[in-house]
Amino acid sequence: MVSVKLFGALRLRSGLKEYQLEAKNLDELYARLAEISAGTGLEPVTVKDLRACIVMINGKQCRPRHALSDGDAVVLLTPASGG
Amino acid sequence: MSSKYGGYMGKVVQVDLATGEVSPYPWSDRERELYIGGKIMAAKILSDHLTGKEKPFSDQNLLVIATGPLTGTGAPSSSRFNISTLSPQTGLLASSNCGGNFGYYLKKAGYDALILRGQAREHTWLEIRNDKFIFHNADGLWGKKASETQAALSQLLTQDGAPDKSGKLCIGPAGENRVLYASIISNERISGRTGMGAIMGWMNLKAVTVTGNHVVRPYDPEGMLKWNRKWFHYLRTHPLTGEQLPRIGTAGLVSQMQMRKILATENFKHGQNESFEKVNGERLAEEFNVVNKGCLTCPIRCARTVALDGQEVKGPELETLGLLGGGIRNDNMELLLRWNYELDELGMDSISAAGTLAWAMEANEKGVWNCGLNFGDVGGISRLWEDIAHRRGIGDELANGSKRLSEKYGGKEFAIQSKGLELSAYEPRHAVGMGLGYAVSNRGGCHLNGGYLVILEGLGLNIDSQTPKAKADLTVMFQNLMEMISASGQCLFTSYAFFPGFLMSRPNAWYTQAVNKVLPHAGAAVRLLNRFPQLVHMHLSPVFHHTRGFQYATGMPMTFGKYMSIGNRGYTLERSVNCRFGVSAKDDTLPKRLTDELERPDEPRSRVPLDKMKPVYYAARGWDSNGIPTRSTLRRLKLKGGG
Numbered sequence: 001m002v003s004v005k006l007f008g009a010l011r012l013r014s015g016l017k018e019y020q021l022e023a024k025n026l027d028e029l030y031a032r033l034a035e036i037s038a039g040t041g042l043e044p045v046t047v048k049d050l051r052a053c054i055v056m057i058n059g060k061q062c063r064p065r066h067a068l069s070d071g072d073a074v075v076l077l078t079p080a081s082g083g
Numbered sequence: 084m085s086s087k088y089g090g091y092m093g094k095v096v097q098v099d100l101a102t103g104e105v106s107p108y109p110w111s112d113r114e115r116e117l118y119i120g121g122k123i124m125a126a127k128i129l130s131d132h133l134t135g136k137e138k139p140f141s142d143q144n145l146l147v148i149a150t151g152p153l154t155g156t157g158a159p160s161s162s163r164f165n166i167s168t169l170s171p172q173t174g175l176l177a178s179s180n181c182g183g184n185f186g187y188y189l190k191k192a193g194y195d196a197l198i199l200r201g202q203a204r205e206h207t208w209l210e211i212r213n214d215k216f217i218f219h220n221a222d223g224l225w226g227k228k229a230s231e232t233q234a235a236l237s238q239l240l241t242q243d244g245a246p247d248k249s250g251k252l253c254i255g256p257a258g259e260n261r262v263l264y265a266s267i268i269s270n271e272r273i274s275g276r277t278g279m280g281a282i283m284g285w286m287n288l289k290a291v292t293v294t295g296n297h298v299v300r301p302y303d304p305e306g307m308l309k310w311n312r313k314w315f316h317y318l319r320t321h322p323l324t325g326e327q328l329p330r331i332g333t334a335g336l337v338s339q340m341q342m343r344k345i346l347a348t349e350n351f352k353h354g355q356n357e358s359f360e361k362v363n364g365e366r367l368a369e370e371f372n373v374v375n376k377g378c379l380t381c382p383i384r385c386a387r388t389v390a391l392d393g394q395e396v397k398g399p400e401l402e403t404l405g406l407l408g409g410g411i412r413n414d415n416m417e418l419l420l421r422w423n424y425e426l427d428e429l430g431m432d433s434i435s436a437a438g439t440l441a442w443a444m445e446a447n448e449k450g451v452w453n454c455g456l457n458f459g460d461v462g463g464i465s466r467l468w469e470d471i472a473h474r475r476g477i478g479d480e481l482a483n484g485s486k487r488l489s490e491k492y493g494g495k496e497f498a499i500q501s502k503g504l505e506l507s508a509y510e511p512r513h514a515v516g517m518g519l520g521y522a523v524s525n526r527g528g529c530h531l532n533g534g535y536l537v538i539l540e541g542l543g544l545n546i547d548s549q550t551p552k553a554k555a556d557l558t559v560m561f562q563n564l565m566e567m568i569s570a571s572g573q574c575l576f577t578s579y580a581f582f583p584g585f586l587m588s589r590p591n592a593w594y595t596q597a598v599n600k601v602l603p604h605a606g607a608a609v610r611l612l613n614r615f616p617q618l619v620h621m622h623l624s625p626v627f628h629h630t631r632g633f634q635y636a637t638g639m640p641m642t643f644g645k646y647m648s649i650g651n652r653g654y655t656l657e658r659s660v661n662c663r664f665g666v667s668a669k670d671d672t673l674p675k676r677l678t679d680e681l682e683r684p685d686e687p688r689s690r691v692p693l694d695k696m697k698p699v700y701y702a703a704r705g706w707d708s709n710g711i712p713t714r715s716t717l718r719r720l721k722l723k724g725g726g
Contacts, residue, residue, distance in 0.1 A: 007338035009330040012368055054545070054590045056342050061545070064591045075342060079543050079587045081323045081579040082333030082385075082401045083531050 002068050004029060008078035010053065015040030025067050026055065029074065053078060086112055089302025090152030090636040091120075092195050095128075098209065098216060100286050101142065101201030105216045108198055116639060117721060120151035122178050123570040123653030124196060125167035129176055130656055135663030139171040139278075140261070140285040142201050148252075148291075149196035150186040151572020155299035156307060156636045159314050160574035162187050162379035171285075172263045172278035172435070172484060173503040173527045176660045179279050180531075180569055182378035182386075183272035185293065188250030192295030203287040208236070211293040221289040228428040229255045229268040236292055253290040254280040255430025257472040261285060262482040264435035264505075268427065271386070271397040272378070275432040277504060277526060302638030310635050314628040318382050321580040322587040323543065328385045328576060329375060333401040334364030336542065340405070343541035343548070344513040344682070347506070348409040349458055350441035351499045354510040354682050356409025362416055367398060371420060383576055391420050399423040399433070405508025406437035411444060412459035425465055429472040435484055436471065438505025440464075442485035442498050443477075452492040454480075496675035502527035502666075511673070511691050512682040514540040516554035518691030523558070523671045523700055523710075525657040531575055534561035539602065543582055545590065546602045549688040553606035555699035559613050563650030570653055571633055583626050610703055616644035616651070652720040655704065659712050659722065668710040671697060 005018045014037045023029035030050040037045045053076040055062050068074070085093035095108040108128070118127040125147040137143040146168045153161040164186030170177035189197060192211050199209075206221040224232050232253045241247045251269060258265035258280030265280030266273050274280075283289075301307040319325040327335055337359055340346035344354035360366065367387065373395050377384030387398030399407075403423050407413060426433045446452035454477050456467075470478025480488060485505055489498035499506050504527025511518030517540060520533020530537065536558055540548035565575050586595050612618060622630045623643045630641045658666070672678075673691055682689040701708060705716030717723055 007342075007363070007365055008335055009327045011365055012330050013326075017365075052589055052591065054342075059342075077339055077342060078327060079322060079590055080327050080331075080336050080339045081538050081543050081576075082328070082336040083535060083575060 001070060002029065002072040002074055004033070004074040004076065006076045008080055010045065010049065010076070010078045013043050014045040015042035016045065023068055026064060026074075029068065050076065086115060088112060088115055088152065088637045088639055089300055090156050091115060092190050092193050092297060092299070094194050095196045095198065096194050097198040097200070099201045100199060100203040100207060100209075100288060103218055108196075110195070115152075117649075117652065119567070119570040119649055120195060121149050121163070121165040121570040121572055122167065122180070122566065123649065123656065125149045125165055125178065126176065126653055126656045126660065128196070128198060129167060129169070130660045133169060133176065133660055133663065135665070137169055139169045139174065139282060144169045144200070144282065146199040146279070146282050146286070147196060148189065148199070150190055151570055152637045153633065154186045154572035155190045156301045157311055157380055158307070158573065158632050158636060159311065159318055160378065160381040160383060160577050161572050162381065163569070163572055163574055164189065165569060166267060166274050166279045168279060168282050170277040170279075171261065171281045175502060175525070175527075175664050175666060176657055177277035177526050178532075178657075179267075179274040179276045180575075181267070181269055181272050181274035182381075182574065183250070183269040184379050185250035185252055185269045186572065187379055188248075188293045188295070190299050191297050192293045193297040197291075199286065199288065202285060205287060207288050208290045208292070209288060211291070211295075213295040213297070224289045225259060226256060229253060229430055230428060232290060233268070233270065236290055240292060240294075249292045249294040251290060251292050254283045254288075255428060255472065257430040257482075258284040259289070260472060260474045260482070262431055262471060262474070263484050263487075264432040264439075266430050266432050268430055271427070273427060273432075275434065276529060278432075280430050301636045303635045307632070307635040310628070310632055314632055315382050317628060318577065318580055321584045323579045323582070324383050324576060328383050331364045331368055332375070332385045332387050332398075334367050334387065334399065334404055336401045337363035337404050337408070338365060339542055340509065345510045345517075345537065345541065346409060347405055347499075347508045347510040349412055350410065350445045350497060351506070351510055351676055354513050358414040359409060361414040362404055362408030362419055364401070364404065366416060367404070371416065372398065378574070381574065383574070385576060389420055391424055396420075396424045397427060402507040403433040403437065406434060406441065410437055410441050410508065411461070413461045415461060418461055418464070422464060422468065425468050429468055431468065431472060434507050435505040436468070438499055439481050439485045439488065440467070442488060442494065443481060445497050446488070446492060446494045449494065451494040452488065499674055499676065500528050501673055502670055504528040506530075509537050510682070511677055512689045514548045515551060515691045515696070516540055516548075516558055518673060518677060518693060519554055519696040519700060520558050520562070522673050522693055522697070525654065525661060531565065532562070534558040534565065536561060538579065538582075543579065543587055544595070544599055544602070546599045550603050551692045551695045551699075552603040553609060555696050556606045556609040556613060556703050557602070558700060559703045560609055560647070562654050563613070563647045565650070566653040567646050567650035568629060570649070571629070573629070577629070581627050613647070613651070613703055614705075616647040619644040619647070648720070652722060655712050655716065655720055656722055658706070659717065662711050666710070668697065668701070668708070671710055
């Protein structure tokens with residue numbers, strides 16, 4: 001089981017927020033999130049959308065094809081700017 | 084006076100509030116070519132008046148309110164205006180930029196800029212209607228807060244039943260009482276930084292309203308219209324200006340900054356706040372956001388309206404969320420929204436107010452100043468804002484900002500300011516280029532005037548955030564770019580679209596990773612472009628629409644290289660004026676907390692290596708080793724005599 005949180009514009013667009021999910025790698029996690037997004041009532045997201053996110057696992061940025069271990073905390077971010 | 088160039092109204096007016104004298108200020112097309120408008124124009128006007136001996140609260144100071152040539156032309160995000168003065172907070176030439184519609188209405192009245200000087204004999208509201216300047220007694224407005232003042236002005240302006248078509252500026256009680264970080268308010272938009280409101284307060288000037296029936300005419304209206312369509316489309320489809328900023332605003336950065344360890348927490352002791360989810364942009368949007376708002380002709384619409392006590396009020400930006408959230412160990416969003424509203428209403432810069440409060444809390448914790456304020460103890464803060472604005476009790480001391488307080492009581496090493504201006508919410512020890520920007524910025528500790536390198540160091544792109552390599556050269560480049568965008572009257576947020584959308588929307592792609600790897604090694608190439616911008620004798624239209632847009636608006640020939648060169652001129656001009664007031668390398672500093680203390684004891688690079696970056700920055704700018712622009716640099720930038 002891994003925990004996953006989404007932040008940024010993609011979260012507001014899709015309604016995906018925070019979940020505990022079974023997944024062995026990021027692709028499996030994205031597939032699960034894409035399924036869930038179909039039921040949020042907001043804009044569904046695809047695995048491709050999720051693959052474009054910045055991925056942090058346990059506080060460290062990782063490559064998009066990273067394997068997952070039980071208890072990992074995954075954060076998905078979209079690039080941002082401000083001022 | 085008139086101009087051969089489009090976009091300009093061709094007139095600058097000066098008003099002496101002490102005598103009531105109104106007179107034209109000479110401003111030629113040659114000066115338009117060299118100094119464009121807005122921030123750079125204001126720097127030139129102030130440069131022509133300031134010798135280095137003047138005091139902010141004096142008849143010799145000027146408050147210059149200047150528009151850019153694109154203001155009112157319909158170009159995207161072009162309703163900005165700039166206010167520059169000798170700042171009471173920094174004692175130096177400083178500027179503050181504001182959205183809203185005042186700039187547009189100033190041009191409707193027929194003026195590119197308004198120069199104010201002198202102290203009115205009574206509380207005054209200056210009403211400008213085309214060429215009529217009416218000085219009203221403002222005793223009835225004095226003491227009122229910002230929205231109450233503007234509502235009263237609106238009522239006074241519409242007594243004949245006509246709709247209110249005016250731009251307004253006003254100060255709140257903080258400006259009246261010369262709080263050193265008092266702001267100027269225009270509708271809901273704030274000219275917040277460097278204490279402009281205190282200058283208006285000293286002038287006894289409560290408000291300025293402006294209206295008129297002139298028309299802003301671009302040089303090539305048809306070309307401009309066609310180009311604007313493309314430009315709007317580009318901004319609307321870019322991942323930052325078309326998705327992130329409209330959807331979640333600057334508030335969306337809180338979570339990103341937390342992950343990048345650059346979210347200022349507990350007076351910058353740390354770069355992460357474990358309670359960030361209680362005070363981040365996602366929570367703001369999901370639980371409090373009512374509607375998004377934008378300035379005139381802006382497709383980005385980054386502003387937020389939130390629900391507070393049954394009222395719809397302006398929501399906080401990232402800086403306020405960060406500094407009045409984790410910055411003082413507050414995780415109560417409702418309180419934060421209230422404070423943001425109260426600070427705007429009282430007319431105080433929320434960044435400096437929060438930075439000063441955080442310093443006081445730490446000073447109390449360390450026994451440096453026993454003021455009774457504690458991190459996380461957030462009851463009574465609303466009362467404290469009132470006390471600061473009215474200079475009552477300890478509020479009178481807090482009204483002077485963290486620099487002066489630390490000089491009086493000690494604790495300079497944790498007074499998080501540069502040149503007297505408190506830093507915004509980006510903790511720079513994991514974004515060292517941003518640290519350099521804070522230190523060398525003409526405005527003082529400002530992220531935007533500092534070049535906003537944090538956009539490369541983990542927000543938009545993800546270059547090595549702790550290497551000093553190339554940071555000085557990139558800082559110069561972005562400062563010059565933003566200087567010119569600001570001078571033209573446009574919002575700096577349009578500059579974020581300079582980064583091609585595919586880099587922003589594909590952070591994991593090989594090409595984005597390659598850019599992240601290569602940029603820190605590109606210092607020499609960036610230096611070459613900074614030094615010889617004429618090498619880019621072209622438009623970079625696929626990603627940078629500003630130069631062609633500028634050309635259609637004004638008729639002034641423009642290339643990317645020339646655009647950057649004018650930005651360089653503006654930045655160096657401000658620096659050279661500040662050098663007259665004694666600024667040199669000794670002032671381009673950060674508090675020891677950021678340069679000497681490691682943010683992570685186990686990460687030796689988690690500090691700002693300012694000593695390594697500053698000499699490179701000076702060399703890149705063509706300044707001497709003491710940070711003074713050299714004669715040859717001034718000559719190259721056509722600033723001979725301006726230094």
